[in-house]
Amino acid sequence: MxxxxxxxxxxxxxxxxxxxxxxxxxxxxxxxxxxxxxxxxxxxxxxxxxxxxxxxxxxxxxxxxxxxxxxxxxxxxxxxxxxxxxxxxxxxxxxxxxxxxxxxxxxxxxxxxxxxxxxxxxxxxxxxxxxxxxxxxxxxxxxxxxxxxxxxxxxxxxxxxxxxxxxxxxxxxxxxxNIEGELWLKLLCNCALNAISALGHAHYGEIAQNDDAKRLMEDIVDEVLAVARKARIVLPGVHDRASGMAAAMEIATQMADAFSSTAQDLNRGRPTEIDALNGYVARRGAELGVPVPVNHALFTLVRLAEQTVGI
Missing domain, CATH: 3.40.50.720 (NAD(P)-binding Rossmann-like Domain)
Structure with a gap:
């Protein structure tokens, strides 16, 4: 071409x-x-x-x-x-x-x-x-x-x-x-931000400025990285909580005025992609024997929110 x-x-x-x-x-x-x-x-x-x-x-x-x-x-x-x-x-x-x-x-x-x-x-x-x-x-x-x-x-x-x-x-x-690692890096950022934006009705920038939200993000990042390590996937430039948070916060800062796609879907009464995000991490964690309670909780809450709006 x-x-x-x-x-x-x-x-x-x-x-x-x-x-x-x-x-x-x-x-x-x-x-x-x-x-x-x-x-x-x-x-x-x-x-x-x-x-x-x-x-x-x-x-x-x-x-x-x-x-x-x-x-x-x-x-x-x-x-x-x-x-x-x-x-x-x-x-x-x-x-x-x-x-x-x-x-x-x-x-x-x-x-x-x-x-x-x-x-x-x-x-x-x-x-x-x-x-x-x-x-x-x-x-x-x-x-x-x-x-x-x-x-x-x-x-x-x-x-x-x-x-x-x-x-x-x-x-x-x-x-x-290392396209698999790139996809997992994007997954990490999605998992850290999308559900919080949807459930909190918050722009990315609001999440980035909220200390409680950032503590929740840290737990999400820890779980995603634990699953990735067990699956032997290397995320480019990300090897611990600090670098994982830096990646997610960079997205939140660059896209400060945006709602996540998950939030936009819920607002429009459409099915979200939560199964492919926090839900995917929850399933992979269960398969690999890695506890991921925060990702599973966010997955569950978004699914319940879908039911609430009639999806």
Whole structure:
């Protein structure tokens, strides 16, 4: 892909906040991009265009959107942005329509999405650790608050070409040979912040300034690192509570005005990804014999909150 000037056709599957932002960046750069999402998103985008609301101002981009997964059939790069809970089911829906050689890039929370895509669709799937603060204030409008970069891996011709493609679209993209560790680092940050933001109705910045919240974060970080050590996963740059807290606090500071995706889901009455975050740590801890009571408690409380709002 880096050797040719023509853009590949790109499909965004799960065009919400994250998919709308990254897909919008590709469309803005001139890549032929189709957005596959909910009907209200597709209707809004087809009638008025996709609005990227960035700090530099708003930009309206003319794009095509649909609710039909079959729209992936002509695309060689698939940006998978559905909730982690839906990964396997959506991969199975896509499988009959994927062209030979298509590449699925998993722009999702959680650590095992690419494995589940490969198992369900027998396709090349590339994991990505994504860092971006975005929301959808109204259908068809994506509000960007902070960052917008990702790390993929491991290094290969496929990932090198993909990284060049993202950079060409104005998206910072690194490559790591320890992509599992990168995914776990993102998991650590998600576990330390998402549920607290959701249950406390708090922006990341408010969490970062609250001493009790930071003590709770320390317990979460300790548990995630204990599970990672038992699973023999090395988180880049993180080896103890202090470095784990530094990583999580960096995210909280950079994205101070943002609510977590878990909080946004609860506020909209939609299922959260807590199963893939604190719930995943709780399950892995149980499998490995590592006590993780705080992560299990947060997982349980978010699930109860989902029931309370009728999810």
């Amino acid at each position: 880096s050797e040719i000037q023509e853009w590949p056709r790109i499909a965004v599957v799960g065009a919400g906040a994250v998919g709308g932002y990254f897909g919008g960046m590709f469309a803005r750069a001139g890549a032929p991009t189709v957005f596959i999402g909910r009907k209200h998103f597709a209707d809004a985008v087809n009638s008025k265009g996709l609005v990227l609301d960035k700090l530099q101002g708003q930009e309206r981009i003319s794009v095509t959107a649909t609710v039909e997964v079959s729209a992936v059939r002509d695309c060689s790069v698939i940006l998978l942005c559905v909730k982690a809970n839906d990964t396997s089911a959506v991969a199975k829906q896509m499988a009959p329509f994927l062209q030979p050689g298509a590449i699925v890039v998993c722009l999702q929370n959680g650590v095992d999405n690419a494995d589940r895509v490969r198992a369900a669709a027998n396709v090349v799937a590339v994991p990505a650790a994504v860092y971006v603060a975005v929301s959808v204030p109204e259908p068809g409008r994506v509000k960007h608050l902070a960052r917008g970069d990702l790390i993929i891996g491991p290094r290969s011709k496929v990932t090198t070409d993909l990284a060049n493609l993202f950079v060409r679209a104005g998206i910072s993209c690194g490559i790591s040979d």
